[in-house]
Amino acid sequence: MPTATLLVSCPDQQGLVAKIANFIYANGGNIIHADQHTDLSVGLFLTRIEWELDGFNLPREVIEPAFGAIAKPLGATYSLHFSDQVPRLAIWVTKQDHCLLDLLWRQQAKELKAEIPLIISNHQELAAIAQQFKIDFHHIPITKATKAEQEAKQLALLQEYNIDLVILAKYMQVLSPDFLGQFNQVINIHHSFLPAFAGAKPYHRAYDRGVKIIGATAHYVTQDLDEGPIIEQDVVRVSHRDDVKDLIRKGKDLERIVLSRAVRLHLQNRVLVYGNRTAVFA
Template identity: 70%
Template structure:
Protein backbone atom coordinates (compact mmCIF):
# COMPACT_ATOMS: atom_id res chain seq x y z
CA UNK A 1 0.00 0.00 0.00
CA UNK A 2 2.86 2.38 0.83
CA UNK A 3 4.13 2.17 -2.75
CA UNK A 4 0.92 3.91 -3.96
CA UNK A 5 1.50 6.91 -1.72
CA UNK A 6 3.08 10.04 -3.21
CA UNK A 7 6.79 10.52 -2.50
CA UNK A 8 7.91 12.59 0.44
CA UNK A 9 10.79 14.98 1.06
CA UNK A 10 12.76 14.96 4.29
CA UNK A 11 15.02 17.73 5.47
CA UNK A 12 17.48 17.43 8.35
CA UNK A 13 18.72 20.69 9.82
CA UNK A 14 21.14 21.70 12.56
CA UNK A 15 21.85 25.33 13.38
CA UNK A 16 22.52 27.70 16.26
CA UNK A 17 19.44 27.93 18.44
CA UNK A 18 17.27 31.03 18.25
CA UNK A 19 13.63 31.95 18.73
CA UNK A 20 11.13 31.03 16.05
CA UNK A 21 13.07 28.31 14.26
CA UNK A 22 10.20 25.81 14.16
CA UNK A 23 7.90 28.45 12.69
CA UNK A 24 10.51 29.59 10.20
CA UNK A 25 11.31 26.11 8.89
CA UNK A 26 7.74 24.84 8.82
CA UNK A 27 6.73 28.16 7.26
CA UNK A 28 9.03 27.46 4.31
CA UNK A 29 7.13 24.25 3.64
CA UNK A 30 3.71 25.81 4.22
CA UNK A 31 4.49 28.75 1.94
CA UNK A 32 5.05 26.31 -0.92
CA UNK A 33 1.83 24.36 -0.30
CA UNK A 34 3.51 21.51 1.53
CA UNK A 35 1.78 19.21 4.00
CA UNK A 36 4.07 18.14 6.86
CA UNK A 37 3.48 14.50 7.83
CA UNK A 38 6.29 14.06 10.38
CA UNK A 39 8.11 16.64 12.48
CA UNK A 40 10.61 16.19 15.27
CA UNK A 41 12.86 18.69 17.02
CA UNK A 42 15.58 18.75 19.64
CA UNK A 43 17.53 21.54 21.28
CA UNK A 44 20.91 20.90 22.86
CA UNK A 45 20.73 23.68 25.42
CA UNK A 46 24.29 23.11 26.60
CA UNK A 47 25.81 23.61 23.16
CA UNK A 48 23.11 25.95 21.91
CA UNK A 49 22.25 23.81 18.88
CA UNK A 50 18.80 23.27 17.37
CA UNK A 51 18.17 20.11 15.35
CA UNK A 52 15.11 19.07 13.41
CA UNK A 53 13.70 16.51 10.99
CA UNK A 54 10.79 17.60 8.81
CA UNK A 55 9.08 15.29 6.31
CA UNK A 56 6.35 16.46 3.95
CA UNK A 57 4.36 15.10 1.04
CA UNK A 58 5.46 16.11 -2.44
CA UNK A 59 1.85 15.85 -3.62
CA UNK A 60 0.91 19.40 -4.59
CA UNK A 61 4.20 20.91 -3.42
CA UNK A 62 4.88 23.92 -5.61
CA UNK A 63 8.68 23.71 -5.88
CA UNK A 64 10.50 21.30 -8.16
CA UNK A 65 13.18 19.23 -6.46
CA UNK A 66 16.15 21.25 -7.67
CA UNK A 67 14.30 24.43 -6.78
CA UNK A 68 13.83 23.17 -3.21
CA UNK A 69 17.60 22.94 -2.81
CA UNK A 70 18.14 26.40 -4.28
CA UNK A 71 15.42 28.14 -2.27
CA UNK A 72 16.18 26.40 1.01
CA UNK A 73 19.91 27.10 0.70
CA UNK A 74 19.12 30.81 0.98
CA UNK A 75 17.16 30.25 4.18
CA UNK A 76 19.86 27.93 5.54
CA UNK A 77 22.49 30.59 4.95
CA UNK A 78 20.49 33.07 7.02
CA UNK A 79 20.20 30.49 9.84
CA UNK A 80 23.86 29.41 9.62
CA UNK A 81 22.49 25.89 9.19
CA UNK A 82 23.91 22.58 8.05
CA UNK A 83 21.27 20.58 6.22
CA UNK A 84 20.44 17.53 4.14
CA UNK A 85 17.57 16.96 1.73
CA UNK A 86 16.29 13.47 0.86
CA UNK A 87 13.43 12.06 -1.20
CA UNK A 88 11.62 8.84 -0.35
CA UNK A 89 11.69 7.53 -3.92
CA UNK A 90 15.48 7.84 -4.14
CA UNK A 91 16.75 4.38 -3.21
CA UNK A 92 20.22 4.29 -1.56
CA UNK A 93 22.82 1.77 -2.73
CA UNK A 94 24.68 -0.20 -0.06
CA UNK A 95 27.94 -2.11 -0.06
CA UNK A 96 28.44 -4.62 2.75
CA UNK A 97 32.01 -5.39 3.83
CA UNK A 98 32.75 -8.57 5.74
CA UNK A 99 35.60 -10.80 6.88
CA UNK A 100 34.79 -14.31 8.17
CA UNK A 101 31.76 -13.91 10.45
CA UNK A 102 28.41 -14.26 8.71
CA UNK A 103 25.81 -13.43 11.37
CA UNK A 104 25.49 -9.70 10.67
CA UNK A 105 25.71 -10.16 6.90
CA UNK A 106 22.92 -12.75 6.86
CA UNK A 107 20.72 -10.64 9.13
CA UNK A 108 21.04 -7.62 6.83
CA UNK A 109 20.37 -9.69 3.72
CA UNK A 110 17.33 -11.39 5.24
CA UNK A 111 15.89 -8.06 6.35
CA UNK A 112 16.57 -6.60 2.92
CA UNK A 113 14.94 -9.58 1.22
CA UNK A 114 11.84 -9.17 3.39
CA UNK A 115 11.57 -5.49 2.43
CA UNK A 116 12.53 -4.12 5.82
CA UNK A 117 15.61 -2.27 4.52
CA UNK A 118 14.66 0.04 1.69
CA UNK A 119 17.84 -0.02 -0.35
CA UNK A 120 19.70 -1.78 -3.13
CA UNK A 121 22.63 -4.06 -2.19
CA UNK A 122 24.68 -4.70 -5.34
CA UNK A 123 28.09 -5.31 -3.76
CA UNK A 124 29.83 -7.32 -1.04
CA UNK A 125 33.56 -6.83 -0.42
CA UNK A 126 35.64 -9.13 1.76
CA UNK A 127 39.26 -9.73 2.69
CA UNK A 128 38.47 -13.47 2.81
CA UNK A 129 36.64 -15.86 0.48
CA UNK A 130 34.69 -17.67 3.20
CA UNK A 131 31.41 -15.79 2.73
CA UNK A 132 31.40 -15.77 -1.07
CA UNK A 133 28.75 -18.56 -1.20
CA UNK A 134 26.34 -16.28 0.68
CA UNK A 135 26.80 -13.57 -1.94
CA UNK A 136 26.08 -16.11 -4.67
CA UNK A 137 23.00 -17.33 -2.81
CA UNK A 138 21.60 -13.78 -2.74
CA UNK A 139 22.86 -13.00 -6.27
CA UNK A 140 25.10 -10.13 -5.14
CA UNK A 141 28.47 -9.36 -6.71
CA UNK A 142 31.33 -10.46 -4.46
CA UNK A 143 34.84 -9.00 -4.62
CA UNK A 144 37.71 -10.61 -2.72
CA UNK A 145 40.33 -8.01 -1.77
CA UNK A 146 42.97 -9.32 0.64
CA UNK A 147 44.59 -6.52 2.59
CA UNK A 148 47.50 -6.09 4.97
CA UNK A 149 49.92 -3.40 6.08
CA UNK A 150 52.10 -3.82 2.98
CA UNK A 151 49.36 -3.32 0.37
CA UNK A 152 46.74 -1.19 2.15
CA UNK A 153 47.08 1.83 -0.12
CA UNK A 154 46.64 -0.16 -3.34
CA UNK A 155 43.80 -2.23 -1.92
CA UNK A 156 41.91 0.82 -0.66
CA UNK A 157 42.22 2.42 -4.10
CA UNK A 158 40.72 -0.77 -5.53
CA UNK A 159 37.89 -0.60 -2.99
CA UNK A 160 37.19 3.04 -3.83
CA UNK A 161 37.05 2.22 -7.53
CA UNK A 162 34.42 -0.42 -6.82
CA UNK A 163 32.36 1.99 -4.71
CA UNK A 164 32.44 4.44 -7.61
CA UNK A 165 31.65 1.75 -10.19
CA UNK A 166 28.61 0.51 -8.23
CA UNK A 167 27.53 4.05 -7.31
CA UNK A 168 27.50 3.22 -3.59
CA UNK A 169 25.96 5.64 -1.08
CA UNK A 170 26.71 3.77 2.15
CA UNK A 171 29.25 1.18 3.28
CA UNK A 172 28.21 -1.14 6.10
CA UNK A 173 31.03 -2.90 7.95
CA UNK A 174 29.29 -6.12 9.00
CA UNK A 175 32.18 -7.55 11.03
CA UNK A 176 34.86 -6.35 8.62
CA UNK A 177 37.95 -6.79 10.74
CA UNK A 178 40.13 -4.12 9.17
CA UNK A 179 40.70 -0.47 10.02
CA UNK A 180 39.91 2.08 7.32
CA UNK A 181 42.69 4.60 6.79
CA UNK A 182 42.24 8.38 7.07
CA UNK A 183 43.07 8.58 3.35
CA UNK A 184 40.15 6.28 2.53
CA UNK A 185 37.72 8.12 4.81
CA UNK A 186 38.73 11.44 3.27
CA UNK A 187 37.37 10.13 -0.05
CA UNK A 188 34.41 8.10 1.23
CA UNK A 189 33.13 8.99 4.68
CA UNK A 190 29.64 7.50 4.86
CA UNK A 191 30.44 4.26 6.69
CA UNK A 192 28.61 2.43 9.51
CA UNK A 193 30.44 -0.05 11.74
CA UNK A 194 29.26 -2.56 14.33
CA UNK A 195 31.49 -2.89 17.36
CA UNK A 196 31.07 -5.88 19.65
CA UNK A 197 31.21 -3.80 22.82
CA UNK A 198 29.06 -1.26 24.59
CA UNK A 199 31.41 1.60 23.70
CA UNK A 200 33.30 3.30 25.22
CA UNK A 201 33.86 0.11 27.24
CA UNK A 202 36.44 -2.31 25.82
CA UNK A 203 37.29 -0.63 22.50
CA UNK A 204 39.64 -2.34 20.05
CA UNK A 205 40.24 -6.08 19.80
CA UNK A 206 39.02 -9.00 21.96
CA UNK A 207 36.39 -7.10 23.98
CA UNK A 208 34.51 -10.25 25.02
CA UNK A 209 37.67 -11.76 26.45
CA UNK A 210 38.38 -8.61 28.40
CA UNK A 211 34.75 -8.35 29.48
CA UNK A 212 34.80 -11.94 30.71
CA UNK A 213 38.02 -11.36 32.61
CA UNK A 214 36.53 -8.24 34.17
CA UNK A 215 33.44 -10.14 35.30
CA UNK A 216 30.90 -7.82 33.67
CA UNK A 217 27.16 -8.32 34.18
CA UNK A 218 26.18 -6.99 30.74
CA UNK A 219 27.59 -7.26 27.24
CA UNK A 220 26.49 -5.14 24.34
CA UNK A 221 27.06 -3.79 20.88
CA UNK A 222 27.47 -0.34 19.37
CA UNK A 223 26.75 0.81 15.84
CA UNK A 224 28.50 4.03 14.90
CA UNK A 225 29.69 6.09 11.99
CA UNK A 226 33.35 5.52 11.21
CA UNK A 227 35.85 8.33 11.72
CA UNK A 228 39.62 8.53 11.91
CA UNK A 229 39.43 7.93 15.67
CA UNK A 230 39.31 4.16 16.25
CA UNK A 231 35.84 3.20 17.53
CA UNK A 232 35.25 6.86 18.34
CA UNK A 233 32.72 7.95 15.72
CA UNK A 234 29.19 9.25 16.41
CA UNK A 235 27.04 6.53 17.95
CA UNK A 236 23.80 5.61 16.17
CA UNK A 237 22.47 2.78 18.33
CA UNK A 238 23.46 0.58 21.28
CA UNK A 239 21.97 -2.35 23.14
CA UNK A 240 22.96 -4.66 26.00
CA UNK A 241 22.07 -8.11 27.28
CA UNK A 242 22.60 -9.42 30.80
CA UNK A 243 25.19 -12.10 31.56
CA UNK A 244 26.13 -13.83 34.79
CA UNK A 245 28.99 -15.57 36.54
CA UNK A 246 27.74 -18.82 34.99
CA UNK A 247 28.47 -17.60 31.46
CA UNK A 248 31.75 -18.56 29.81
CA UNK A 249 33.58 -16.41 27.30
CA UNK A 250 31.90 -18.48 24.57
CA UNK A 251 28.50 -17.69 26.09
CA UNK A 252 29.33 -14.00 26.07
CA UNK A 253 30.25 -14.19 22.38
CA UNK A 254 27.04 -16.09 21.53
CA UNK A 255 24.84 -13.61 23.35
CA UNK A 256 26.84 -10.71 21.98
CA UNK A 257 26.29 -11.84 18.37
CA UNK A 258 22.53 -11.67 18.90
CA UNK A 259 22.85 -8.08 20.06
CA UNK A 260 25.21 -7.19 17.20
CA UNK A 261 22.68 -8.33 14.60
CA UNK A 262 19.88 -6.24 16.08
CA UNK A 263 21.94 -3.11 16.67
CA UNK A 264 23.55 -3.03 13.23
CA UNK A 265 20.30 -3.65 11.38
CA UNK A 266 18.54 -0.95 13.38
CA UNK A 267 21.34 1.54 12.74
CA UNK A 268 21.22 0.86 9.00
CA UNK A 269 17.41 1.19 9.03
CA UNK A 270 17.61 4.50 10.89
CA UNK A 271 20.18 5.81 8.42
CA UNK A 272 18.11 4.71 5.42
CA UNK A 273 15.06 6.42 6.92
CA UNK A 274 17.08 9.64 7.27
CA UNK A 275 16.50 9.70 11.01
CA UNK A 276 20.10 10.32 12.14
CA UNK A 277 21.58 13.79 12.42
CA UNK A 278 25.23 14.23 13.39
CA UNK A 279 26.76 17.16 15.22
CA UNK A 280 29.93 17.60 17.27
CA UNK A 281 30.69 13.84 17.13
CA UNK A 282 27.25 13.09 18.56
CA UNK A 283 23.98 12.06 16.99
CA UNK A 284 20.36 12.92 17.43
CA UNK A 285 18.22 9.95 16.38
CA UNK A 286 14.65 10.85 15.47
CA UNK A 287 13.24 7.36 16.03
Protein backbone atom coordinates in the same frame (compact mmCIF):
# COMPACT_ATOMS: atom_id res chain seq x y z
CA MET B 1 3.39 8.70 -1.95
CA PRO B 2 6.90 10.21 -2.14
CA THR B 3 8.06 12.58 0.57
CA ALA B 4 10.92 14.99 1.13
CA THR B 5 12.89 15.23 4.37
CA LEU B 6 15.06 18.05 5.63
CA LEU B 7 17.66 17.54 8.35
CA VAL B 8 18.72 20.92 9.74
CA SER B 9 21.12 22.11 12.42
CA CYS B 10 21.85 25.72 13.34
CA PRO B 11 22.57 27.99 16.29
CA ASP B 12 19.53 28.15 18.54
CA GLN B 13 17.40 31.29 18.16
CA GLN B 14 13.77 32.32 18.32
CA GLY B 15 11.35 31.43 15.55
CA LEU B 16 13.26 28.56 13.96
CA VAL B 17 10.39 26.06 13.94
CA ALA B 18 8.06 28.64 12.42
CA LYS B 19 10.53 29.69 9.72
CA ILE B 20 11.24 26.15 8.57
CA ALA B 21 7.62 25.03 8.74
CA ASN B 22 6.47 28.16 6.92
CA PHE B 23 8.83 27.41 4.04
CA ILE B 24 6.93 24.17 3.48
CA TYR B 25 3.48 25.62 4.16
CA ALA B 26 4.02 28.63 1.89
CA ASN B 27 4.86 26.28 -0.98
CA GLY B 28 1.79 24.10 -0.53
CA GLY B 29 3.42 21.27 1.40
CA ASN B 30 1.70 18.97 3.91
CA ILE B 31 3.98 18.14 6.85
CA ILE B 32 3.58 14.53 8.02
CA HIS B 33 6.44 14.27 10.54
CA ALA B 34 8.31 16.92 12.50
CA ASP B 35 10.70 16.59 15.40
CA GLN B 36 13.28 18.86 16.95
CA HIS B 37 15.82 19.04 19.75
CA THR B 38 17.87 21.83 21.26
CA ASP B 39 21.24 20.89 22.74
CA LEU B 40 21.57 23.58 25.37
CA SER B 41 25.17 22.61 26.14
CA VAL B 42 26.29 23.89 22.73
CA GLY B 43 23.33 26.14 21.86
CA LEU B 44 22.43 24.11 18.80
CA PHE B 45 18.97 23.53 17.32
CA LEU B 46 18.39 20.31 15.39
CA THR B 47 15.31 19.26 13.47
CA ARG B 48 13.93 16.66 11.10
CA ILE B 49 10.89 17.61 9.05
CA GLU B 50 9.17 15.47 6.41
CA TRP B 51 6.41 16.46 4.02
CA GLU B 52 4.46 15.08 1.06
CA LEU B 53 5.68 16.03 -2.39
CA ASP B 54 2.22 15.65 -3.90
CA GLY B 55 0.87 19.17 -4.25
CA PHE B 56 4.18 20.83 -3.30
CA ASN B 57 4.69 23.83 -5.57
CA LEU B 58 8.48 23.63 -5.97
CA PRO B 59 10.12 21.14 -8.36
CA ARG B 60 12.59 18.84 -6.64
CA GLU B 61 15.65 20.49 -8.15
CA VAL B 62 14.52 23.87 -6.81
CA ILE B 63 13.82 22.86 -3.20
CA GLU B 64 17.41 22.78 -1.99
CA PRO B 65 18.52 26.18 -3.37
CA ALA B 66 15.20 27.72 -2.28
CA PHE B 67 15.66 26.51 1.28
CA GLY B 68 19.29 27.63 1.13
CA ALA B 69 18.09 31.22 0.97
CA ILE B 70 16.43 30.69 4.36
CA ALA B 71 19.23 28.59 5.84
CA LYS B 72 22.09 30.98 5.09
CA PRO B 73 21.05 33.88 7.37
CA LEU B 74 20.31 31.32 10.13
CA GLY B 75 23.84 29.91 9.90
CA ALA B 76 22.25 26.50 9.23
CA THR B 77 23.67 23.37 7.70
CA TYR B 78 21.14 21.01 6.13
CA SER B 79 20.58 18.03 3.87
CA LEU B 80 17.59 17.16 1.69
CA HIS B 81 16.39 13.60 0.98
CA PHE B 82 13.60 12.05 -1.11
CA SER B 83 11.86 8.86 -0.02
CA ASP B 84 11.69 7.35 -3.50
CA GLN B 85 15.43 7.56 -4.07
CA VAL B 86 16.67 4.10 -3.09
CA PRO B 87 20.21 4.08 -1.57
CA ARG B 88 22.78 1.57 -2.76
CA LEU B 89 24.72 -0.29 -0.07
CA ALA B 90 27.99 -2.19 -0.03
CA ILE B 91 28.48 -4.70 2.79
CA TRP B 92 32.04 -5.44 3.88
CA VAL B 93 32.83 -8.63 5.76
CA THR B 94 35.71 -10.84 6.89
CA LYS B 95 34.75 -14.37 8.01
CA GLN B 96 31.74 -14.01 10.31
CA ASP B 97 28.40 -14.27 8.52
CA HIS B 98 25.73 -13.46 11.12
CA CYS B 99 25.42 -9.72 10.47
CA LEU B 100 25.73 -10.17 6.70
CA LEU B 101 22.94 -12.76 6.56
CA ASP B 102 20.70 -10.69 8.83
CA LEU B 103 21.02 -7.61 6.60
CA LEU B 104 20.42 -9.60 3.43
CA TRP B 105 17.33 -11.28 4.87
CA ARG B 106 15.94 -7.97 6.07
CA GLN B 107 16.56 -6.37 2.69
CA GLN B 108 14.80 -9.24 0.92
CA ALA B 109 11.88 -8.93 3.36
CA LYS B 110 11.73 -5.20 2.48
CA GLU B 111 12.53 -4.16 6.04
CA LEU B 112 15.45 -2.17 4.62
CA LYS B 113 14.62 0.06 1.68
CA ALA B 114 17.87 -0.23 -0.23
CA GLU B 115 19.71 -2.04 -2.99
CA ILE B 116 22.71 -4.23 -2.11
CA PRO B 117 24.70 -4.80 -5.30
CA LEU B 118 28.15 -5.35 -3.75
CA ILE B 119 29.88 -7.39 -1.04
CA ILE B 120 33.61 -6.89 -0.39
CA SER B 121 35.72 -9.15 1.80
CA ASN B 122 39.36 -9.59 2.71
CA HIS B 123 38.74 -13.37 2.80
CA GLN B 124 36.99 -15.84 0.50
CA GLU B 125 34.86 -17.71 3.07
CA LEU B 126 31.59 -15.81 2.48
CA ALA B 127 31.64 -15.81 -1.32
CA ALA B 128 28.98 -18.57 -1.41
CA ILE B 129 26.52 -16.32 0.46
CA ALA B 130 26.96 -13.58 -2.13
CA GLN B 131 26.37 -16.14 -4.87
CA GLN B 132 23.24 -17.43 -3.08
CA PHE B 133 21.78 -13.90 -2.97
CA LYS B 134 23.02 -13.07 -6.51
CA ILE B 135 25.24 -10.23 -5.31
CA ASP B 136 28.64 -9.40 -6.79
CA PHE B 137 31.47 -10.50 -4.48
CA HIS B 138 34.97 -9.03 -4.59
CA HIS B 139 37.83 -10.59 -2.66
CA ILE B 140 40.37 -7.92 -1.73
CA PRO B 141 42.98 -9.27 0.71
CA ILE B 142 44.79 -6.64 2.72
CA THR B 143 48.17 -6.59 4.41
CA LYS B 144 50.02 -3.69 5.97
CA ALA B 145 52.20 -3.46 2.87
CA THR B 146 49.29 -3.52 0.39
CA LYS B 147 46.71 -1.47 2.31
CA ALA B 148 46.94 1.73 0.25
CA GLU B 149 46.81 -0.17 -3.05
CA GLN B 150 43.87 -2.34 -1.96
CA GLU B 151 41.90 0.58 -0.55
CA ALA B 152 42.27 2.28 -3.93
CA LYS B 153 40.62 -0.80 -5.48
CA GLN B 154 37.82 -0.62 -2.91
CA LEU B 155 37.21 3.05 -3.64
CA ALA B 156 37.10 2.32 -7.36
CA LEU B 157 34.45 -0.37 -6.76
CA LEU B 158 32.34 2.00 -4.66
CA GLN B 159 32.40 4.46 -7.54
CA GLU B 160 31.71 1.77 -10.15
CA TYR B 161 28.69 0.46 -8.25
CA ASN B 162 27.49 3.96 -7.32
CA ILE B 163 27.48 3.12 -3.60
CA ASP B 164 25.90 5.52 -1.11
CA LEU B 165 26.70 3.71 2.16
CA VAL B 166 29.25 1.13 3.30
CA ILE B 167 28.31 -1.22 6.14
CA LEU B 168 31.14 -2.89 8.02
CA ALA B 169 29.35 -6.10 9.02
CA LYS B 170 32.18 -7.59 11.10
CA TYR B 171 34.87 -6.36 8.71
CA MET B 172 37.97 -6.79 10.82
CA GLN B 173 40.10 -4.10 9.23
CA VAL B 174 40.70 -0.46 10.14
CA LEU B 175 39.94 2.03 7.38
CA SER B 176 42.73 4.52 6.74
CA PRO B 177 42.35 8.30 7.02
CA ASP B 178 43.03 8.52 3.27
CA PHE B 179 40.08 6.22 2.55
CA LEU B 180 37.73 8.08 4.89
CA GLY B 181 38.82 11.37 3.38
CA GLN B 182 37.38 10.17 0.07
CA PHE B 183 34.37 8.17 1.32
CA ASN B 184 32.99 8.75 4.82
CA GLN B 185 29.47 7.31 4.72
CA VAL B 186 30.38 4.19 6.69
CA ILE B 187 28.57 2.39 9.53
CA ASN B 188 30.38 -0.12 11.75
CA ILE B 189 29.11 -2.64 14.30
CA HIS B 190 31.33 -3.00 17.35
CA HIS B 191 30.87 -5.95 19.67
CA SER B 192 30.91 -3.92 22.85
CA PHE B 193 28.92 -1.21 24.60
CA LEU B 194 31.25 1.64 23.70
CA PRO B 195 33.20 3.35 25.12
CA ALA B 196 33.90 0.20 27.17
CA PHE B 197 36.26 -2.34 25.62
CA ALA B 198 37.10 -0.59 22.38
CA GLY B 199 39.39 -2.40 19.95
CA ALA B 200 39.98 -6.13 19.64
CA LYS B 201 38.56 -9.05 21.67
CA PRO B 202 36.08 -7.09 23.81
CA TYR B 203 34.20 -10.23 24.92
CA HIS B 204 37.38 -11.78 26.28
CA ARG B 205 38.19 -8.59 28.15
CA ALA B 206 34.60 -8.29 29.40
CA TYR B 207 34.80 -11.86 30.72
CA ASP B 208 38.12 -11.13 32.46
CA ARG B 209 36.56 -8.04 34.02
CA GLY B 210 33.55 -10.00 35.27
CA VAL B 211 30.94 -7.69 33.77
CA LYS B 212 27.22 -8.34 34.31
CA ILE B 213 26.11 -6.60 31.10
CA ILE B 214 27.52 -6.84 27.58
CA GLY B 215 26.46 -4.74 24.64
CA ALA B 216 26.86 -3.83 20.99
CA THR B 217 27.29 -0.44 19.34
CA ALA B 218 26.63 0.75 15.79
CA HIS B 219 28.43 3.95 14.92
CA TYR B 220 29.66 6.03 12.01
CA VAL B 221 33.32 5.41 11.22
CA THR B 222 35.84 8.18 11.77
CA GLN B 223 39.61 8.30 11.82
CA ASP B 224 39.57 7.59 15.58
CA LEU B 225 39.13 3.85 16.12
CA ASP B 226 35.69 2.96 17.55
CA GLU B 227 35.05 6.59 18.54
CA GLY B 228 32.71 7.75 15.78
CA PRO B 229 29.21 9.17 16.42
CA ILE B 230 26.99 6.48 17.95
CA ILE B 231 23.72 5.64 16.19
CA GLU B 232 22.35 2.70 18.20
CA GLN B 233 23.27 0.54 21.21
CA ASP B 234 21.75 -2.29 23.21
CA VAL B 235 22.71 -4.59 26.08
CA VAL B 236 21.97 -8.03 27.52
CA ARG B 237 22.67 -9.37 31.01
CA VAL B 238 25.28 -12.06 31.61
CA SER B 239 26.26 -13.89 34.78
CA HIS B 240 29.13 -15.74 36.43
CA ARG B 241 27.82 -18.91 34.76
CA ASP B 242 28.60 -17.56 31.27
CA ASP B 243 31.98 -18.27 29.71
CA VAL B 244 33.53 -16.42 26.78
CA LYS B 245 31.64 -18.57 24.25
CA ASP B 246 28.35 -17.65 25.93
CA LEU B 247 29.24 -13.97 25.79
CA ILE B 248 30.08 -14.26 22.10
CA ARG B 249 26.82 -16.12 21.35
CA LYS B 250 24.70 -13.57 23.21
CA GLY B 251 26.70 -10.76 21.71
CA LYS B 252 26.10 -11.94 18.15
CA ASP B 253 22.34 -11.67 18.69
CA LEU B 254 22.79 -8.09 19.84
CA GLU B 255 25.10 -7.25 16.95
CA ARG B 256 22.49 -8.30 14.39
CA ILE B 257 19.73 -6.25 15.99
CA VAL B 258 21.78 -3.14 16.73
CA LEU B 259 23.32 -3.00 13.25
CA SER B 260 20.00 -3.48 11.45
CA ARG B 261 18.37 -0.77 13.59
CA ALA B 262 21.20 1.65 12.84
CA VAL B 263 21.09 0.97 9.10
CA ARG B 264 17.29 1.41 9.06
CA LEU B 265 17.53 4.71 10.93
CA HIS B 266 20.17 5.95 8.50
CA LEU B 267 18.14 4.88 5.46
CA GLN B 268 15.08 6.66 6.84
CA ASN B 269 17.14 9.85 7.30
CA ARG B 270 16.51 9.93 11.03
CA VAL B 271 20.11 10.51 12.15
CA LEU B 272 21.62 13.97 12.40
CA VAL B 273 25.32 14.10 13.26
CA TYR B 274 26.75 17.09 15.09
CA GLY B 275 30.29 17.04 16.40
CA ASN B 276 30.89 13.51 17.62
CA ARG B 277 27.26 13.03 18.70
CA THR B 278 23.99 12.22 17.00
CA ALA B 279 20.39 13.22 17.34
CA VAL B 280 18.28 10.20 16.37
CA PHE B 281 14.72 11.18 15.52
CA ALA B 282 13.20 7.70 15.84
